Amino acid sequence: MWVAVCCPSATLAVWCAAWLHGAAASDNALDALHAWGEAHEVVAADPDTAEAFGIPLTGSVPAPPAALLTALRKRNAQDARLVLPVPGDVRGLGGGGPLAEAALRAGEVTTFPGIGYGVVPQPIAEGLMRWIVYPLASPVPAESVSxxxxxxxxxxxxxxxxxxxxxxxxxxxxxxxxxxxxxxxxxxxxxxxxxxxxxxxxxxxxxxxxxxxxxxxxxxxxxxxxxxxxxxxxxxxxxxxxxxxxxxxxxxxxxxxxxxxxxxxxxxx
Incomplete structure (x- = not known):
């Protein structure tokens, strides 16, 4: 079904959940991202995250988005959440730190609280989207509105x-x-x-x-x-x-x- 969506992070959260739990193929999940850019790349915000996800550090040659899906499955990610932070409301981001700062600048982030990471989209140029993986500053309690x-x-x-x-x-x-x-x-x-x-x-x-x-x-x-x-x-x-x-x-x-x-x-x- 084709329905307008608010942001790239919403697309990533839903398709990652579908793929991680066997409801979608990886090719379909990756194809869905093309609505937000013809090309996508993935990097880590810090050396520890780069090592944990097996992806390049920011400033290095980036990895393709398939590497993100692979890393999420290897780390046994189960949950995906959309967070739309604004100044004064950064619930769901585990407090402050680099992830909260980046998410506020973007106005969005996909978090994977179970494994303690978040992914922030950053438009780099016309048709190019970069996804940056950050660690959550602290565990995030489950909370939601029905x-x-x-x-x-x-x-x-x-x-x-x-x-x-x-x-x-x-x-x-x-x-x-x-x-x-x-x-x-x-x-x-x-x-x-x-x-x-x-x-x-x-x-x-x-x-x-x-x-x-x-x-x-x-x-x-x-x-x-x-x-x-x-x-x-x-x-x-x-x-x-x-x-x-x-x-x-x-x-x-x-x-x-x-x-x-x-x-x-x-x-x-």
């Missing part, structure tokens, strides 16, 4: 934010905004998903993508009714819950997809 909770929270946040913006008169539609929104949605990468990915998770991802596109336009539209710095500040404050709800919905949808695909091994021993 897909139902996240979906309801997104719906509530849309309603609340829309009402607040209308009250502030900063939600007036400008000419061409619908075309801008359609163009933004059409341009989003649409990698394939593994067979068995739950339909509800994909629907929530699609809804979050739509709301995220609207949110991006609202935040970028400085002239759109924000007549003063204070009005712009109130608008940003009104939209913050919506931004948080979009992040939570995306993480919950990916977590649900990973959970279902991970269970594949138990259903098909």
């Amino acid at each position: 897909l139902g909770e996240a979906e309801n929270a997104l719906t509530d946040a849309v309603r609340t934010s829309a009402g607040a913006l209308q009250e502030m008169e900063v939600a007036r539609e400008r000419p061409g905004v619908r075309d801008e929104l359609s163009a933004r949605l059409r341009s989003a990468p649409r990698p394939d998903w593994p067979r068995g990915t739950p339909g509800r998770a994909l629907r929530v991802l699609q809804r979050a993508d739509e709301v995220g596109a609207i949110l991006a336009l609202a935040l970028a539209d400085e002239p759109g009714g924000a007549f003063s710095a204070s009005a712009a500040g109130r608008r940003a404050e009104a939209l913050r819950p919506l931004s948080d709800a979009v992040r939570t919905a995306r993480v919950a949808a990916v977590s649900e997809a990973v959970r279902v695909l991970t269970d594949y091994a138990d259903r098909h021993p």
Whole structure:
């Protein structure tokens, strides 16, 4: 199924889970990454990680992405999580350190808490994506929001934010905004998903993508009714819950997809 996805790390998390648990072939997992670039390479952030994964250190000739899959299986990785950190919220990254700093810069990371590592994507040039493997600074406790909770929270946040913006008169539609929104949605990468990915998770991802596109336009539209710095500040404050709800919905949808695909091994021993 083809559904827009928020980021490369979501693609990596879902396809790694599918491949590690026998629900997808490695070739299909690697092909899915092509939605984010024609070429991909993998390096380690530090010497210990390079040795543990059998991949080159940053600055050396990089390894192909297949080397990452091989290393994850050799290290018996079982879980994959999408984390979408923002300043003030780095939950899921084991505290600070190089991984948290890199993930904040990227706004995303795929973590493998069971083996204590995370992988951050870094666009290098047109069509080239580099994946950098970092160690987690400390163990990460399991925590998640159910897909139902996240979906309801997104719906509530849309309603609340829309009402607040209308009250502030900063939600007036400008000419061409619908075309801008359609163009933004059409341009989003649409990698394939593994067979068995739950339909509800994909629907929530699609809804979050739509709301995220609207949110991006609202935040970028400085002239759109924000007549003063204070009005712009109130608008940003009104939209913050919506931004948080979009992040939570995306993480919950990916977590649900990973959970279902991970269970594949138990259903098909």
